[in-house]
Amino acid sequence: MTTALRRLRNYIDGEFRDAADGRTTEVVNPATGEAYATAPLSGAADVDAAMAAAEAAFPAWRDLVPAERQKVLLKIADRFEERAEELIAAESENCGKPIALVRSEEIPPMVDQIRFFAGAARMLEGRSAGEYMDGFTSIIRREPVGVCAQVAPWNYPMMMAVWKFAPALAAGNTVVIKPSDTTPASTVLIADIIGSVLDELGHSRGVFNVICGDRETGRLMVEHKVPAMASITGSVRAGMQVAESASKDLKRVHLELGGKAPVVVFEDTDIAKAVEDISVAGYFNAGQDCTAATRVLVQDSIHDEFVAALAKAASETKTGAVDDEDVLYGPLNNANQLKQVKGFIERLPAHAKIEAGGEQVGDKGYFFAPTVVSGLKQDDEIVQQEVFGPVITVQSFSDEKQAVEWANGVEYALASSVWTKDHARAMRMSKTLDFGCVWINTHIPLVAEMPHGGFKKSGYGKDLSAYGFDDYTRIKHVMTSLDG
Incomplete structure (x- = not known):
């Protein structure tokens, strides 16, 4: 007798969906070597749908005052605590990680990091306004970059998802995130948590989307015309491929690619x-x-x-x-x-x-x-x-x-x-x-307050800290004449 595999699904515009063409891949528990679930093997139609949802949700999310985005993130952090045992179980099955260590070493810092970026949402700093040319005043605006295509790794799938979505959402961006094809379970659960919070507080659930898939899915995300930024945590090879793909339309790229400490x-x-x-x-x-x-x-x-x-x-x-x-x-x-x-x-x-x-x-x-x-x-x-x-x-x-x-x-x-x-x-x-x-x-x-990121083939851009928050914003100069 065989045990039926659990079915994981994409989360797009507030709905859990199978891949448009029905393709799936098996997900294996590394502690047993046996499959326990199936997940969508998403293609171009799924990527298009997720990007369209994030693009449609962006203007309203961008235009919220920072205090409103903070409320959402604080509620997400609270919900992570409330549903901690579900997250622990999903991550342990995802990765074969010891349950006690996920509970003690991953849940508390994740909650803290979300709350840190909730505070960062209200600290959009720029240089002070001033007159740098006679008769004109200059102002600096710090704005979200837009839709962010994010690819998380399999070593810390749950925590790395937090490192990506928390600063992006805090800064006013919308998100399409892809977990590794070997560890999608906890990210799909996170989608359920975030979607419920967005719904409760009256915001579009298209602000946060999850699509499952393989390297080809990730490539389709990075090369898609909608995202203004691509962020990946992964291998040097993957980072180089993302940088090359993103260069075709000059997307901003954020890379964390490994180390040899x-x-x-x-x-x-x-x-x-x-x-x-x-x-x-x-x-x-x-x-x-x-x-x-x-x-x-x-x-x-x-x-x-x-x-x-x-x-x-x-x-x-x-x-x-x-x-x-x-x-x-x-x-x-x-x-x-x-x-x-x-x-x-x-x-x-x-x-x-x-x-x-x-x-x-x-x-x-x-x-x-x-x-x-x-x-x-x-x-x-x-x-x-x-x-x-x-x-x-x-x-x-x-x-x-x-x-x-x-x-x-x-x-x-x-x-x-x-x-x-x-x-x-x-x-x-x-x-x-x-x-x-x-x-x-x-x-x-x-x-949470200090940056994480390297040089050379370890990539560029920072996770965590105000520097990580800044990476998800852009700078605009506004100049006005004082002559009326």
Whole structure:
């Protein structure tokens, strides 16, 4: 006897709809490796319908005073809290994430981030009005850009959806968002929450739309004539494709594309504390985090002691079932990702040494053991390329100059951390490390008030903070004559 699969649907102009041509794709729970739902495989007709709904809803949403948009966002945040257990269940099934960790580590920051952007809606700052030419007054207007086409990733599908829709809606834009084809469930539930709030408060439900689909669906969204902006969190390849597609009609583009965060550990650090924090920051969410602490550079004088302690921490770190409160992380997101992580291990050079882990765990799902690899060189593939799995690499450096050179010697530039008791050294490193974030004696904490975003092949644009809010606005100069 087979269990019927749950049917997920697009959310367009306030209605849940199947794809216009009826096509679907199966959605797999990565903890079991089994399908639990179907989702639309949306095509051009679905994209057209969603964009038309967002375009029609834009003028009224744009023209609301900011306080009214704030009310909507605050109500959405309240509803997230009220329906938290539904969101937790959807995200756990989406990703195989431990239920307790979704409850403690994702719901509270998401609610806080929505409330932050609700406040930002009322802080549309610009330079003061003034006379910069005799007889004329200049005014700066900050306006929404229009319809935003947004593509969210599979590592944090629920939270990344918040990072995208909250600043966009707060600034007065309307949204068409596409979740990853492997993780649509929580975004569809978010559509139900937001749609009900918009309806209760008397606003068009076309303000927020969700379409499910694959890369082709995303391409159709980005190339569509309606959106004024395309935002994506994903791989470098995907970001380049979006930038190229958007260039055809000069859409604004917002890209967050991954990282290879260096974790620079100097000999004066507290090794036990550093290992404890770094192992959590490296293995949390199965290392499927653009800022994960997975590339460790350790000063040679403490290298052996540090590696031994890190390998011990890895052996004590647990992955497993969603209802096990002792696990730190769940499975990799999909079969292709498991294959990718295995491939990095299989292709390790002869000089590399696996200190812990290095293998798949269990006979179902996509679980991979917490892994430590030492003996690596700067030009090794696993040092240069993003693994996006629970694999921490370790290199040994001799001095600060070499540490900076190796830390910066990758194509990514999203996040980094420095571990030292020397304040002056920490300040020098924070200046010379070429990354969008530098943590000192910690790694991975984020707050709504501070920006998240990188340089180089990690993309451009900021999430969170007033800077992230600004990215969803445009600047207009208005000049008036004083002669009447």
